[in-house]
Amino acid sequence: xxxxxxxxxxxxxxxxxxxxxxxxxxxxxxxxxxxxxxxxxxxxxxxxxxxxxxxxxxxxxxxxxxxxxxxxxxxxxxxxxxxxxxxxxxxxxxxxxxxxxxxxxxxxxxxxxxxxxxxxxxxxxxxxxxxxxxxxxxxxxxxxxxxxxxxxxxxxxxxxxxxxxxxxxxxxxxxxxxxxxxxxxxxxxxxxxxxxxxxxxxxxxxxxxxxxxxxxxxxxxxxxxxxxxxxxxxxxxxxxxxxxxxxxxxxxxxxxxxxxxxxxxxxxxxxxxxxxxxxxxxxxxxxxxxxxxxxxxxxxxxxxxxxxxxxxxxxxxxxxxxxxxxxxxxxxxxxxxxxxxxxxxxxxxxxxxxxxxxxxxxxxxxxxxxxxxxxxxxxxxxxxxxxxxxxxxxxxxxxxxxxxxxxxxxxxxxxxxxxxxxxxx
Amino acid sequence: xxxxxxxxxxxxxxxxxxxxxxxxxxxxxxxxxxxxxxxxxxxxxxxxxxxxxxxxxxxxxxxxxxxxxxxxxxxxxxxxxxxxxxxxxxxxxxxxxxxxxxxxxxxxxxxx
Numbered sequence: 001x002x003x004x005x006x007x008x009x010x011x012x013x014x015x016x017x018x019x020x021x022x023x024x025x026x027x028x029x030x031x032x033x034x035x036x037x038x039x040x041x042x043x044x045x046x047x048x049x050x051x052x053x054x055x056x057x058x059x060x061x062x063x064x065x066x067x068x069x070x071x072x073x074x075x076x077x078x079x080x081x082x083x084x085x086x087x088x089x090x091x092x093x094x095x096x097x098x099x100x101x102x103x104x105x106x107x108x109x110x111x112x113x114x115x116x117x118x119x120x121x122x123x124x125x126x127x128x129x130x131x132x133x134x135x136x137x138x139x140x141x142x143x144x145x146x147x148x149x150x151x152x153x154x155x156x157x158x159x160x161x162x163x164x165x166x167x168x169x170x171x172x173x174x175x176x177x178x179x180x181x182x183x184x185x186x187x188x189x190x191x192x193x194x195x196x197x198x199x200x201x202x203x204x205x206x207x208x209x210x211x212x213x214x215x216x217x218x219x220x221x222x223x224x225x226x227x228x229x230x231x232x233x234x235x236x237x238x239x240x241x242x243x244x245x246x247x248x249x250x251x252x253x254x255x256x257x258x259x260x261x262x263x264x265x266x267x268x269x270x271x272x273x274x275x276x277x278x279x280x281x282x283x284x285x286x287x288x289x290x291x292x293x294x295x296x297x298x299x300x301x302x303x304x305x306x307x308x309x310x311x312x313x314x315x316x317x318x319x320x321x322x323x324x325x326x327x328x329x330x331x332x333x334x335x336x337x338x339x340x341x342x343x344x345x346x347x348x349x350x351x352x353x354x355x356x357x358x359x360x361x362x363x364x365x366x367x368x369x370x371x372x373x374x375x376x377x378x379x380x381x382x383x384x385x386x387x388x389x390x391x392x393x394x395x396x397x398x399x400x401x402x403x404x405x406x407x408x409x410x411x412x413x414x415x416x417x418x419x420x421x422x423x424x425x
Numbered sequence: 426x427x428x429x430x431x432x433x434x435x436x437x438x439x440x441x442x443x444x445x446x447x448x449x450x451x452x453x454x455x456x457x458x459x460x461x462x463x464x465x466x467x468x469x470x471x472x473x474x475x476x477x478x479x480x481x482x483x484x485x486x487x488x489x490x491x492x493x494x495x496x497x498x499x500x501x502x503x504x505x506x507x508x509x510x511x512x513x514x515x516x517x518x519x520x521x522x523x524x525x526x527x528x529x530x531x532x533x534x535x536x537x
Contacts, residue, residue, distance in 0.1 A: 062462045188474065188476065189476070189477070190469050190471050190476040191471060243472075245473075248473070249473060250470070251470065253470065253471070255472060256472070256473050259472060292473075295473060296473050296474050299474070370533060
């Protein structure tokens with residue numbers, strides 16, 4: 001790997017690492033001031049435990065090729081057998097550490113759904129267990145060389161299925177076990193700090209260039225197009241969500257802009273390396289509209305997805321992943337056409353419906369996402385249920401009332417004499 | 426001695442402060458409070474859900490004055506704080522039975 005590629009990959013790794021704190025503030029600002037530190041902690045914690053687990057076994061379980069193809073083996077545990085005298089080592093090492101940031105942020109996504117009532121001790125165990133039992137297998141199916149979804153021809157450039165659909169449906173499973181917050185949906189609090197939310201959104205957008213464009217694992221023409229797609233899908237989605245809100249609710253809101261941007265970024269994540277510019281704009285615009293309505297589902301079906309992880313990440317990821325079936329454009333990129341890896345090790349890409357590929361790719365996307373949803377939901381539900389039986393996952397009603405910052409961490413975000421960035425209510 | 430307490434709109438604080446200085450009030454205490462009267466709150470919408478925000482931020486001003494100054498000071502507060510629109514606030518007067526300047530030990534009217 002030449003120095004240009006190495007430099008880009010290391011920069012991308014830092015960009016994606018920055019996304020977890022960005023997510024923390026995005027969620028934290030939306031939550032009540034008495035819970036903001038707990039939200040930040042749930043996210044920062046992922047950056048502590050997951051990268052270590054990933055380097056130790058997670059990367060191997062996700063990418064070390066096995067014959068059975070259900071999950072990886074331990075051949076790459078602690079990157080054993082690799083040292084810097086080997087020419088292929090830098091590429092292998094950089095891939096591992098780059099993807100560690102993905103492994104870290106995926107469980108962090110779930111924190112937004114369980115906000116305000118999950119015991120931190122339960123979260124602390126849920127995160128590594130979920131990462132090993134759910135994240136690693138699904139990642140293998142999507143991204144390993146002989147992962148069955150990849151071989152079937154399903155496409156996922158940066159983790160729409162393995163990250164957003166996966167974590168999104170896991171979030172639903174988690175809140176079904178956890179239960180609704182006290183008083184929800186009748187009582188609720190508005191975001192305690194919209195400035196924090198906007199700050200988090202900006203950081204997420206910035207970091208997402210590493211997330212998507214870094215997934216090319218190098219710096220070339222594809223990387224440029226992925227960067228363009230990521231940028232414009234976010235803009236389109238921020239706009240489309242805002243327009244829907246303006247027409248439906250009466251105002252352009254910052255929360256709408258922030259949510260739309262994130263929805264667009266989520267939706268373009270699986271598609272960014274397979275579609276051209278116009279398609280990226282369309283995918284963003286569609287995702288913005290779809291997710292703007294999807295966040296209302298929780299009121300309809302009465303599940304307390306506190307900060308709309310299901311509405312934005314699950315629905316956004318699913319929409320983007322399915323739309324690849326329409327917009328995939330290998331001719332633009334010069335990809336060989338077909339399914340799975342070719343004999344030369346290059347990924348073969350089926351065109352979408354609008355580019356002459358018929359309904360085949362749509363079919364692969366539906367099957368892959370369907371399988372991921374089924375597995376993730378069942379496994380995540382089971383993990384939460386077992387945790388609940390063993391230690392209880394929910395804080396007491398008194399603790400919930402007093403706030404998680406104080407009761408879980410003995411910290412207060414805003415003392416009465418300081419105004420900080422919140423109103424302290 | 427009397428305690429003058431005033432609840433006013435936050436952006437009127439400077440005007441009230443200037444008016445009080447104009448009638449010779451040399452010390453006062455200001456705090457940020459929330460409340461509602463006839464003004465009522467407003468509604469905010471976040472991701473399609475509406476939230477009723479009942480409380481409105483206000484500023485509370487407190488000053489202890491000599492009995493003879495009460496009328497003048499109240500007039501100054503009203504003058505400084507009034508906009509004519511709903512939510513201007515209120516002023517009220519309560520009795521102060523004792524006051525001590527901490528640094529010197531001066532008491533009552535010597536402490537004003």
